[in-house]
Amino acid sequence: MTSEHENPSKSRDLFDSAREIMPGGISRNTIYREPHPDYLAAGKGCHVTDIDGITRVDFANNMGSLIHGHATPQIISAVTEQLGRGSAVTMATQSEFELARLLCLRVSGFEKIRFMNSGTEAVMAALKAARAITGRSGIAKAEGTYHGTYDFAEISQNAAPHNWGDLEKPNSVPVARGTPAHVLNDVVIFPFNDTQRTLKLLDQSATELACVLIDLVPQRAGLIPAHAEYIKAIREWTTRHNVLLIFDEVISFRMGFAGAAEWYDVQPDLTTLGKIIGGGFPVGALAGLDRFMSVLDPAQKEIPFPWSGTFSANPVTMTAGHVAMAMYDQVSIDRINQIGQTAREMINDLIAETGVKASVTGAGSMFRIHPKAVAPTDYRSTWQTMEERHKTKLLVEHLYRHGFMMFRTCTAALSTPISQTELDQFSDVLKVGLEKFW
Ligand SMILES: Cc1ncc(COP(=O)(O)O)c(C=O)c1O
Incomplete structure (x- = not known):
């Protein structure tokens, strides 16, 4: 048997050097993989090729951000043109207005919009805006949900049985060592999709809360869509208590023309x-x-919530975003969501056929495969034991070795260039993986 180290690998050599000057050899833990991550040579459509010449189908799409896959010709051409005019400038640009207009026309509740550089920043801005508007500091969020790395937003993202506490009053569990105690005190954790317990917990902190932050299809908490009556109940509660309702659609916006929010008869504030x-x-x-957005308006004597950012709304991003979103029309959305549905049905069939203890969740163009006989319904039932985690790792590695790149949680976020051909190939590889490792 040949070990990884006996095979020549340009990626491994590069990683060995990178480890000497970067913690863990990388800039984001997402891409960490053992024995080393592979380095990109080129991506095209729904495929990526590494510098050792191996091509894989990309089901991760940079954590769900490349809705049209890699090297989309229309985006390359628009961005190249923009680069010739400048990449960032201490001026306003028409490109930011164009993307703002496109998004505001798309979603009726987007009366105003402001751009920043990441989803983490967007969530941070939302929480700070809610505090500036209400004069209160409390944040309520669902257990196990990922909203980026702002202190308040990341609480209880990785809560585990030994520290998550009673479901009637889940603990605020820090992610980073050294998280200030006041941050924990300012965050109320509620169980996702559990209306009765959530409302009871909100009631207990009603006078301290600035906002309720919720992801409608939280990937880390199981990739389970929020129930309509749950979201409605939270909306009614937040309205009654003058607490802001914030939808985090950083990843779920791909679900529909107006995001996942269009499934619900509810208007969020932000x-x-x-x-x-x-x-x-x-x-x-x-x-x-x-x-609510006027809290950011600098044309006031005292700005309640000042916000800038050196690269916010840079014209390269704005131009690329405009092209990508214009291309992501209803036809394109229906098609990719249908492929997502086909994939979930296919996986369910494979699970039945192989008889392994597994389940699949998801919606639209996303799915997640769980090493659990019964599909999870919330974060606690999604949480994996050491053995289940090991199974997930083995399956994700198997898929990778045989040409499919997934999120580490065995989640996929498809891109529009995907076709039935890739799904059929995936089905063959997945079947072997389920039989061998689960
Ligand atoms: C729901 C949600 N919110 C916020 C974020 C953070 O976004 P970013 O990685 O761009 O900072 C993510 C990233 O995966 C996310 O899924």
């Missing part, structure tokens, strides 16, 4: 965006009702 709206470039945005 929405955070990121990923696909940047057309493959770093982006974030905060959008919402004028009466």
Whole structure:
């Protein structure tokens, strides 16, 4: 048997050198993989090729941000033209107006919008805006949900049985060592999709809360869509208590023309965006009702919430985002969501056929495969034991070795160039993986 180290690998050599000057050899833990990450040579459509010449189908799409896959000709051409005119400038640009207009026309609740550079920043801006508007500091969020790395937004993202506490009052669990105690005190954790417990917990902190932050299809908490009555109940509660309702649509905006929000008969006060709206470039945005967004307006004597950012709304991102979102029309959305549905049905069939303990969740163009016989319904039932985690790792590695790149949680976020051909190939590889490792 040959070990990894006996095979020549340009990626491994590069990683060995990178490790000497970068912690862990990388800039984001997302791409860490053992024994080393592979380095990109080129991506095209739904495929990526590494510098050792191996091509894979990309089901990760830079964590769900490349809605049209790699090297989209229309984006390359628009961005190249923009680069010739400048990449960043201490001026306003028409490109930011164009993307702002496109998004505001798309979603009725986006009366105003402001751009930033990442989803993390968008969530941070949303929470700070909510505090500036209400004069309160409390944030309520669902257990296990990922909203980026702002202190308040990341609490309980990785809560585990030994520290998550009673479901009636889940603990605020820090992610980074050294998180200030006041941050933990300012964050109320509620169980996702559990209306009764959520409302009870909100009631207990009603006078301290600035906002309720919710992802409608939280990937880390199981990739399970929020129930309509749950979101409705939270909306009614937040309205009654003058607490802002913030939808985090950084990843779920791909679900529909107006994001996942269009499934619900509910109007949030603010929405955070990121990923696909940047057309493959770093982006974030905060959008919402004028009466709340005005907290950012600098044309006031005292600005309640000042916000800048050196690269915010840079014309390269704005141009790419405009092209990508214009191309992501209803026809394109229906098609990719249908492929997502076909993939989930195909995976369910494979699970039944192989008889392994597995399940699949998801919506639209996303799916997640769980090493659990019964599909999880919330974060606690999604949480994986050491053994389940090991199974997930083995399956994700198997898929990778045989040509499919997934999120580490065995999640896929498809891109529009995907076709039935890739799904059929995936089905063959997945079947072997399920039989062998699960
Ligand atoms: C729901 C949600 N919010 C916020 C973020 C953070 O976005 P970014 O990685 O661009 O900072 C993510 C990233 O995956 C996300 O999925």
